[in-house]
Every structure is written in structure tokens, then in C-alpha cells.
Amino acid sequence: MLHRWFNTLFKDELRVFIYPQRILLLHLKRTFKNGFKQTLVHQQFVDLPQKTETNGNETAQWDGLVSTLQQVLQTSHWQELAKSGAYAKVIISNHLIKYTVIPWSIALSIKSERQAYMQHRFKIAYGEPSKAWDLCMSEPDFGQASIASGVCAALLKELHQVFEQQGIDVNAIHPHLMLASNQMLQHIKKKKNQKHFWFVVIESGRACVSLIENSEWRFIRSIATGEDVAKQVDDLIQREAVISNANTQLPIFWYGKTPGSSTALKADSRHIKINLHHFELLNQQLEKRLKNWVPV
Known part of the structure; x- marks a missing residue:
């Protein structure tokens, strides 16, 4: 792990954020002058084709994403970056990811057993479609549950192929x-x-929405949201509290665009906003500009 980190220390990075509405590409560099902290050299936002209806078809959710990314990476700046030996890191939106909690079991002592149990848990939660997903779970601490994620294996394969065609290693x-x-x-x-x-x-x-108790993942659920996000989240917390006997009055940490329009949320001191990752702030700033832009 240390060797891999050291090899990337002096290389430029292509950081790619995949959102449902756009792709954000960042060219990041470390220099001795800035203390080897990553700084932004170049950025590009690319709007994705909008799908009005997917009818549960997973492929339709990311149809056009891969081809759009491929076209962008063939433009001059990213071609030059690829030639320099840069590596890529990709962050995929929760729209394209499924999650579940994997309970601790002392019987799952080896990786193959944990993998089989994880597949079983995903099948219970999501059914037969989960067989086509690439599944990954965090390394469990002794006695504690883990969080696991699933993403369409075909999407991962195509993403790797796109970067491979451009000569960019995916870190x-x-x-x-x-x-x-x-x-x-x-x-x-x-x-x-x-x-x-x-x-x-x-x-x-x-x-x-997830619940952390004793620093352990207890519950996670991803939901589509409408206009009143705060109410939807509150309703979900109330339901889960009844099912699992959880405390509804625990602090609520928000990451992302806090739904501050809710009067109830503003009046409740339990709500705490977590600072966005400094590179992800770029996407939120873009959304604000688009919202405030009025065509003439």
C-alpha cells in the first residue's frame, strides 16, 4: 500500500466525479512548493444526456455516460495528461450504487466466506439483479458490522476500458x-x-440515510427525493426507529446540499452540516450558477 502511494505521489491525478446530471473532471497536481498538497490545475464540466424514464433498467441509468466520458478524454488537455503518466480516481454517484449493512459474524473468518455472505445479504435486499453487481465491503473491525456497496459490473468494466484505451491507469x-x-x-x-x-x-x-451506533453501521437506505427532502428523511428516520428501536433524537449529520427551506429543520439544533470535500464544492457551485442563470 505504501509503495503504491509513493508511486502516485509525484504523478498528476485525473479525479472524475460521476453525477446523474454531469461529469466533473479535475486535473490535480502536487508540487514541492505547495507542500505536496493536491492543487487544481484544470477542470471541466460535461452535461450528461438526461433520461426521463428507465423502467428499472440499470443499463438505461448510465447509457450515454461511458460514451460521453470517452469523447471528453479524447480532447487535447486530457490526452496530454494521459501522455504524462497520470493516474485516475473515480467517484460514482449514489444514484448508481446500492448499499447494505453486513452484520458481524465470528463464523466468517476468511474472505471467501465473507464474500458469499455478502452476496446472500444483497440478494435478500435487492433480489436477482444483485447477481450482476460488483460487490465490495469495508474491512470489518472485530465484533462490528460492515458497510457494503454494489454497482453494476458491466458499468465498471466499461469505465476501466475507457481509461485503458486512453492509456490512463485507474487507481x-x-x-x-x-x-x-x-x-x-x-x-x-x-x-x-x-x-x-x-x-x-x-x-x-x-x-x-444511515444510522451509526457505537461507531458501528446499523442501517442504511437510499431513497429518491422530491421537494421536501427534510420531511422525507424525517419520515424514514421515524419508521426505522420503530423497526429497530433506534433513538430518533440523535444528532443528524448532513453531507451535501442541506434542505434549509424546512422550518422544522431550521428550528432543530440536532441538524449539523458537514463541510463538503473541497473538490466536490465545485459541483455545488456549478449547480448554484445554473440555478441562478436566466436565459434572455
Whole structure:
């Protein structure tokens, strides 16, 4: 792991954020002058074809995404970056990811057993379609549950092929929840004894709601959202509290665009906003510009 990190330290990075409405591409560089912290060299936003109806067809959810990314990577700036030996990291929107919690079991002592049990849990949660997904789970701490993610294996394969065709090594492909969780962990490190809370990740049209108890994942659910996101999240928390006997009055950490229009949310001090990852702020700033733009 250390060797892999050292090899990428002096290379430029292509960071790709895949959202349902656009792709955000960032050219990042480390230099001795800036203390080897990553700085932004170049950015590009690319709108994706909008799908009005997918009828449950997974392929339709990302149809056009791969071809659009392929066309963009063939433009001059990204071609030059590829020639320089840069590597890529990809963050995929929660719209394209499924999640579930994998309970701890002392019987699952080896990786193959954990993989088989994870497949079983996904089949219970999502049915037969989960057989076509690439599944991955966090390394469990002793006695604690893990969070697991599933993404269409065909999508991952096509993404790898696109970067391979451009001569760019893919360092990692992560679900958006992982990036948000890292921001959440940074936040709670500053808060002593903050081990019990609800965690809500907001994207355009989707909310990923989870419960953390004793620093352990207990529940996760991803839902489509409408105009009153705060009410939808509150309703989901209330239902889950009844089912699992959870505390509805725990703090709620929000990552993403906080639905501040709700009067109830504003009046409730339990709601805490977590700072966005500094590179992801670019997407939110773009959304604000598009919202405020009025054609003449």
C-alpha cells in the first residue's frame, strides 16, 4: 500500500466525479512548493444526456455516460495528461450504487466466506439483479458490522476500458458514500464521544440515510427525493426507529446540499452540516450558477 502511494505521489491525478446530471473532471497536481498538497490545475464540466424514464433498467441509468466520458478524454488537455503518466480516481454517484449493512459474524473468518455472505445479504435486499453487481465491503473491525456497496459490473468494466484505451491507469473507483464518510469521520474526530448519530448524504434527487451506533453501521437506505427532502428523511428516520428501536433524537449529520427551506429543520439544533470535500464544492457551485442563470 505504501509503495503504491509513493508511486502516485509525484504523478498528476485525473479525479472524475460521476453525477446523474454531469461529469466533473479535475486535473490535480502536487508540487514541492505547495507542500505536496493536491492543487487544481484544470477542470471541466460535461452535461450528461438526461433520461426521463428507465423502467428499472440499470443499463438505461448510465447509457450515454461511458460514451460521453470517452469523447471528453479524447480532447487535447486530457490526452496530454494521459501522455504524462497520470493516474485516475473515480467517484460514482449514489444514484448508481446500492448499499447494505453486513452484520458481524465470528463464523466468517476468511474472505471467501465473507464474500458469499455478502452476496446472500444483497440478494435478500435487492433480489436477482444483485447477481450482476460488483460487490465490495469495508474491512470489518472485530465484533462490528460492515458497510457494503454494489454497482453494476458491466458499468465498471466499461469505465476501466475507457481509461485503458486512453492509456490512463485507474487507481481506484469509489462510491460517493465513501468520500462523504471520510468527511464525516474528520468531523467526528473533533467531537469527543460522538458515537451515535444519523448520517444523511444528499445528492440531486437522492438521499442516502444511515444510522451509526457505537461507531458501528446499523442501517442504511437510499431513497429518491422530491421537494421536501427534510420531511422525507424525517419520515424514514421515524419508521426505522420503530423497526429497530433506534433513538430518533440523535444528532443528524448532513453531507451535501442541506434542505434549509424546512422550518422544522431550521428550528432543530440536532441538524449539523458537514463541510463538503473541497473538490466536490465545485459541483455545488456549478449547480448554484445554473440555478441562478436566466436565459434572455
